[in-house]
Amino acid sequence: MEKKDQGPGIQAGGLSHVRQGADGSESHMVDVGSKPVTQRRASAAARVRFPAGLLPAIRAGSGPKGPIEEVARVAGILAAKSCGDLIPMCHPLGLDWVEISFHDEAEDCLEVRCTAACEGRTGIEMEAMVGASIAALTVYDMTKALDHGIRIEAVRLLEKSGGKSGHWRAP
Amino acid sequence: MEKKDQGPGIQAGGLSHVRQGADGSESHMVDVGSKPVTQRRASAAARVRFPAGLLPAIRAGSGPKGPIEEVARVAGILAAKSCGDLIPMCHPLGLDWVEISFHDEAEDCLEVRCTAACEGRTGIEMEAMVGASIAALTVYDMTKALDHGIRIEAVRLLEKSGGKSGHWRAP
Amino acid sequence: MEKKDQGPGIQAGGLSHVRQGADGSESHMVDVGSKPVTQRRASAAARVRFPAGLLPAIRAGSGPKGPIEEVARVAGILAAKSCGDLIPMCHPLGLDWVEISFHDEAEDCLEVRCTAACEGRTGIEMEAMVGASIAALTVYDMTKALDHGIRIEAVRLLEKSGGKSGHWRAP
Amino acid sequence: MEKKDQGPGIQAGGLSHVRQGADGSESHMVDVGSKPVTQRRASAAARVRFPAGLLPAIRAGSGPKGPIEEVARVAGILAAKSCGDLIPMCHPLGLDWVEISFHDEAEDCLEVRCTAACEGRTGIEMEAMVGASIAALTVYDMTKALDHGIRIEAVRLLEKSGGKSGHWRAP
């Protein structure tokens, strides 16, 4: 049966999802079948930055505490569960946990954090990144009528554990 | 038949997706049934920032030109088409066009831009924002093995046209 | 081009989605292409019935007001938008509005109502029925740890308007 | 790495999916990572009640036996498999089996039963509840042209086994 060929298919330039085919570089999905099953956990964050003065006004009114955060949490959790449908080279994973939380980061900034956990053969960084991103985009959607200049910043991995590469924490 | 009640249901603090219910503020979807159908267009962008020196090395090798950009483009287009499934309060829209393009922004930065167009009763900013975000997350997924400190920055609306509020362009 | 044959394909026993084929009755989707586009609106409801005394206790605590209702609302809205993916013979529709609200029905009963609206060639009863059902199932999911005997009752259409059959209201 | 905090995050009022956050109660998904993997099975049912005399007439004609039941079965099986996409706080599960069957319950009532089985860390009640509900809604969709007053009743769990709480059977 066709095996992941080792000759021409060697990974190109260290990129895990690109390899040299007969006619140039091409994308591919990593075969994780021989990796051990371990406990995996990853946390990511995204910041929603509001124009000066807008977030305090929202906080004094009806949001984002309450409905906006709940809607964004659900959107983020559902998106994390659908990560394998959204990010083409991601493996479909059975998640044990997804948590979305909201944190006040300075006067004009709301931070969304997403932690995901599973037992599997590959990392779940993308589940956490997608969960944080879609939750932040939902906050944007529900506040953009106030100012279209609201933006999402610093979507980034905070920490991950499990697997061969072990524990990684953002500097 | 139950109408969007105007009394207690007035929008809370200018937030289009929150209103005051009998027991406190609650989320709601905007009824766009009485808005006119117009040509809508929106562009958004997201930046993928690489640790110093990494992107030039990738460019000298097998990416992100070629496979990575094509995979990210497809992911972004599919996500823009699924926007109504991802962002809870978004209306499902029949898109006429989605375009994802990649731009070199300084030595360590790749910018993803997404433009979406449709004829409809409500704006398509979220389709453009989601398309740019998922395309950028796909670039992250396909390069993260090189450095988990790659991050996505400045997911923002660039421009929108159509509808009552007319043409808006980011300052 | 193959037309919806009128001979053997006549609807069986008044059932709109069954017709007589050459080898027996078979399912089919109704061709709505020649129906006029009109404003459509439909409301449906589902009741979540709790074992005696449980709902007052929940109300005195942390739910279902607040998080549970917001999560159920989002689930119901998303499901209404996905109706054409869930109910095989339903036409995919672009919704203008979905509203999910919660009503106290007697001491042990929470009623979920869903109203959907669109401009289209076919009714949106199923969008309202699916929205109410999935919202009620979400309430069940988030309270079932208290008692697995909670049940959903009386999923039913309340009212519909638009289209040839006009306004219908449950007796 | 961020842990499911035990202090303020204690479950609110016994509700498994609500906890007390810093700013009030909020929804959350249960972390099942430390639960043992066991064989899980759950059965649920939903009743479709027809106005007096209608179901016997349908039975004498072309349904619901045959096409309607097959279409409803497929809809129910697919929905059970998608349960984690529909019910926000549900874990995505790899099902080993889904069965949808139809039972005559009195003259005016068709009962839909759904049984789901998997090997996993958490129960699959929701998969069975969702499968039965969507199958019943599909029967409604395919018969509603005869009478919009058809309704779905008594969506309820019949039985479940596996996991810490063991075997439960509806009284």
Add this chain to the structure above:
Amino acid sequence: MEKKDQGPGIQAGGLSHVRQGADGSESHMVDVGSKPVTQRRASAAARVRFPAGLLPAIRAGSGPKGPIEEVARVAGILAAKSCGDLIPMCHPLGLDWVEISFHDEAEDCLEVRCTAACEGRTGIEMEAMVGASIAALTVYDMTKALDHGIRIEAVRLLEKSGGKSGHWRAP
């Protein structure tokens, strides 16, 4: 606002979904915003070919008439409705009709035909092609235990109408 650039973006070699970008050819989705809305219809077919003698035996037994055809019909209709989620460069379309029918083609061959109709700005060939393919794959899935050598042949467009290119019929 960024327009579909006409200079470097000219379609490459007549391929509607490829254009020359600054760094080589790249995929793109066609902008159909300026095309007129017309009635569209398309029919496609796929043949399921069985090893000699197998299909007559199945026909003498419990299939494929009945359950297998109903399950395949539902799968094909649902897939046609999801075409825009499956085929990346396809526009999401609101279908007015999808029909799946089965035809005996010689002793060892079952033909699946799918017709789709909508009112829109672009053709629905892909909806018909995807509907026929997934229905045929479902027949394969439900009969493959008898012989894995069953295969699908001749997935092809039969006819299409509507739009600038007018009526086309397979030779």
Add this chain to the structure above:
Amino acid sequence: MEKKDQGPGIQAGGLSHVRQGADGSESHMVDVGSKPVTQRRASAAARVRFPAGLLPAIRAGSGPKGPIEEVARVAGILAAKSCGDLIPMCHPLGLDWVEISFHDEAEDCLEVRCTAACEGRTGIEMEAMVGASIAALTVYDMTKALDHGIRIEAVRLLEKSGGKSGHWRAP
């Protein structure tokens, strides 16, 4: 708890997904809960056949190498991961690997091959068949403007391994 009844529910005519119910044959999903978990692998192929002379012209121009193949690869991988949502009686599976490759088969024919691998209780032939089919349909979509007579041929299983039936290779 309701068991897969062995009496009337015996599989009909050797068809794994059809059984005799009280009122005739009906579809059902196989219960794989008692099957052992083994390494599973399957390869399938689909051929895209072009009218004489067309493919060499495309090859001399901008495709299908490059963008078209990358877009088709992504579509095929995503479809293989969604197989359980598309093929009703398929079990949802967590894939370890999906590979889509393209091969020149004679002057007028492009062959798409898809290999899928997982560790599970049931085969993944359908994942490979669906992946190859949707990738081939995407090639069709992106070239059909040149000639609607392009067709897909010979969607077939090439090989499978794992499970009780062991290694199977197409003759």
